[in-house]
Amino acid sequence: MADRRRRWRSGAVALCLLLVTPAGCGGRTAADPARAEVQQVLDRRAAALLRHDETAYAATGARGTYANLRAVPLASWAYRVTGLRHTGATVTAAALLSYRVRGYDRAPVTTERTLALGRTADGRWYVASDRPAQKAGQQLWDQGAVSAARGAHSLVLGVGQSERELNAYARLADRAVPAVSGAWGTDWTRQVVVLVPRTLDAMAGLLGSPASSYRGIAAVTTGEAGGPARAPADRIVVNPEAYALLGDAGKQVVLTHETTHVATRAHTTPATPLWLSEGYADWIGYLGTGRTPAQAAPELSRAVRAGRVPADLPADGDFGFTGDPARLAQAYEGGWLACRMIAERWGEDRLDAFYRAVGAHGRRAGAVEDALRRVLGTSLRDFTDRWRAYLRTSLT
Structure with a gap:
C-alpha cells in the first residue's frame, strides 16, 4: 500500500515592521562567518564519503555514519545549511541532505537533518552528531550498519538481517518487476529499492509515524505523486514483523503490489x-x-x-x-x-x-x-x- 502523504507548502509573508534595521526594510544583517565555515566542513565531509576516504571523513568529525553507509552505493550526497544556532563554543546546524542511490534514483531523496558541531583547540569546526530533524523521519543508516543485497532489478537494504534474508527479498522483488512491466508497460525505471528495518518500531521511525499506524501492514511505498517530470525516488519499506507471518505466495503478492506503486507513481x-x-x-x-x-x-x-x-x-x-x-x-x-x-x-x-x-x-x-x-x-x-x-x- 502506498504511503501517500501530501506535503503542502505555504508561503511566508515577512512584515517589514517586524524587521526594522537602520537601513530600513531593505537592510541586511551581518553575515554569520560560522555558517560558511560549517558549510565547508559539510562539503568536505560529503566529498570524503563519496570517494570512500575514511581518513578524510574522520577529519570532519564523528565517523558513525560512514561505517553505517559503507554498503550503500551512493551516486550523490550533499548538505545545504539552512540555519545556524550558537550555544557557547558549539553550534547546531539545520541542513537539507540530498542523496541518490547509484543506478536506482533519477532524482534525489531530500531530508532535513540537525547537526551539532564543536571546535577543536586550533579553531576548526567538526561534526559531533548528525541526526534527523525533529519532525523528519529517520534514514535507514540512522538505525545501524546497513547491509545490501543486489538482484537483477532490485537493491535491498537492511539493518539486522542476514545475507540469506536479504537475498530472499531480492528474489521476490526480481520476480515482481517483470510481472508489473508485463501488465503496466515499461515506461518506468523497472528497478526497485527495498528497505528492511529491524522491527515495526524501526519501520515507523523511517516513516516518521507512530508504530500503531502500521501494525499488521506488511509494507508501504514512499514517494511523491506527480507527473513524469518529478521522477521520484520511491522506497518500498517492509514491516518485518507482519511480513514474516505471510506465506511465500503472500510475500510475493505484497512485493508485487508495492512494485506496482513504484511503476505507476508518475501517473498517480x-x-x-x-x-x-x-x-x-x-x-x-x-x-x-x-x-x-x-x-x-x-x-x-x-x-x-x-x-x-x-x-x-x-x-x-x-x-x-x-x-x-x-x-x-x-x-x-x-x-x-x-x-x-x-x-x-x-x-x-x-x-x-x-x-x-x-x-x-x-x-x-x-x-x-x-x-x-x-x-x-x-x-x-x-x-x-x-x-x-x-x-x-x-x-x-
Whole structure:
C-alpha cells in the first residue's frame, strides 16, 4: 500500500515592521562567518564519503555514519545549511541532505537533518552528531550498519538481517518487476529499492509515524505523486514483523503490489482515488496466483453474503491505517474487485488507459467521471451499479 502523504507548502509573508534595521526594510544583517565555515566542513565531509576516504571523513568529525553507509552505493550526497544556532563554543546546524542511490534514483531523496558541531583547540569546526530533524523521519543508516543485497532489478537494504534474508527479498522483488512491466508497460525505471528495518518500531521511525499506524501492514511505498517530470525516488519499506507471518505466495503478492506503486507513481496524482491506485496494485499483485474473489476478499465476501453490499466505491477515508481493520480490508478488496471488473468487462488495456486518464486529469473533481466516460463509455452511477452487481455475483 502506498504511503501517500501530501506535503503542502505555504508561503511566508515577512512584515517589514517586524524587521526594522537602520537601513530600513531593505537592510541586511551581518553575515554569520560560522555558517560558511560549517558549510565547508559539510562539503568536505560529503566529498570524503563519496570517494570512500575514511581518513578524510574522520577529519570532519564523528565517523558513525560512514561505517553505517559503507554498503550503500551512493551516486550523490550533499548538505545545504539552512540555519545556524550558537550555544557557547558549539553550534547546531539545520541542513537539507540530498542523496541518490547509484543506478536506482533519477532524482534525489531530500531530508532535513540537525547537526551539532564543536571546535577543536586550533579553531576548526567538526561534526559531533548528525541526526534527523525533529519532525523528519529517520534514514535507514540512522538505525545501524546497513547491509545490501543486489538482484537483477532490485537493491535491498537492511539493518539486522542476514545475507540469506536479504537475498530472499531480492528474489521476490526480481520476480515482481517483470510481472508489473508485463501488465503496466515499461515506461518506468523497472528497478526497485527495498528497505528492511529491524522491527515495526524501526519501520515507523523511517516513516516518521507512530508504530500503531502500521501494525499488521506488511509494507508501504514512499514517494511523491506527480507527473513524469518529478521522477521520484520511491522506497518500498517492509514491516518485518507482519511480513514474516505471510506465506511465500503472500510475500510475493505484497512485493508485487508495492512494485506496482513504484511503476505507476508518475501517473498517480491527487486526482487518483485510493480505490483505483490500491485496487490496481492488488490487481497486478494477484495476477496468476489463482486466488478466487472469495479467497482474496474475505472481509467483503462476508459482508456481501450477509446482505451488506457497499452502496458506493471505497472513499479515500476508508483506507486509513488507524481505523477499523475490517473497514480497511473491505476498502482494499473493493478497489481490487473494481479493477478486476474493468479488466474482465472492458479489457486489460482499457484498465491501463483508465488509470492513466484519471491521473492525467487537471483536477481532482470530475477526474474519475471524465475518464469513465472517455475510456470506458460509462457513467459513475452506471459503473457503481455494475460494481455492486459484480460483488454479488463474485462473492456469493
